[in-house]
Amino acid sequence: MPDWRPGVGAVVAFTGHAYVCSDRQPARERLETLGCNGFGGATLPAVAMELAGPHGWIDCLDVLLIAHGRGLQAPALRARPDLADHPRAxxxxxxRGEVTTFGYADPHRRDVATVGQGPGDLPMIGVEVDEPGRGSRIFxxxxxxxxxxxxLASVAPGNARSLRAALRAGFGIIASVQLFVPAAESDG
Structure with missing residues (x-):
């Protein structure tokens, strides 16, 4: 499949099948030799290292989630350009492309939500809360x-609190995703 977004590849694994999203056209035979398959093998460390190359960047394995926006007239979040340098942003x-940062109106609250352009031009979000326990509300x-x-959203499966919060907010699990940037694009 084509890149996740320009310069960023991905392995997206569903139940029983997986897709390598990369414009670099990795050799299928080489990936199969490394164990790449739709039954967990697509996210093996050797596969990620082959796709990214020896000096590429590999992101953590995330759960890929999906929901529907609700488009309320008076949402609680506001555009917060002051949060643009937050590590999450x-x-x-x-x-992601065209990322905008959002937060609550109180300038002292450092909770941040990012909305950017994900695969298929779908909005993709990320969140981080300043105080534990407020995650389901920000999702x-x-x-x-x-x-x-x-x-779309993605959450590290080991971040159980955040994953539970996303599920409570209405997201459903559809796949896993592991992003990578090949060495030529990552500049180390």
Whole structure:
């Protein structure tokens, strides 16, 4: 499949099948030799290292989630350009296009939500809360902000609190995703 977004590749694994999204056209035989398959093998470390190359960048393995925006008239989140340098926003700009940062109106709250252009031009979000336990609210508040179309999110499976919060807010699990940037694009 084509790149996840320009310069960023991905392995997207569903139940029983997986896709390598890369404009570099990796050799199928080589990937199969490394164990790449739709039954967990597509996310093996050797496969990720082959796709990224020895000096490429490999992101963590994430759960890929999907929901529908709700497009409320008065969402709780506001555009917060002052949060553009937040580490969550910096990371979002590496893997998504046209990233905007949102937060609550109180300028002292450092909760941040990013909305950017993901695969298939679908909005893709990321969130980080300043205080543990408020995650389900910010996931729901992002959905309130977005129009009633499909919305993607990704969460590290080991971040159980965040994953539970996304599920409570209405997201459903559809796949796993592991992003990578080949060495030529990553500049180390």
């Amino acid at each position: 910096v990371h979002a700009r590496l893997t 729901a508040d992002v959905l309130d902000l977005l129009p009633p179309d499909l919305v």
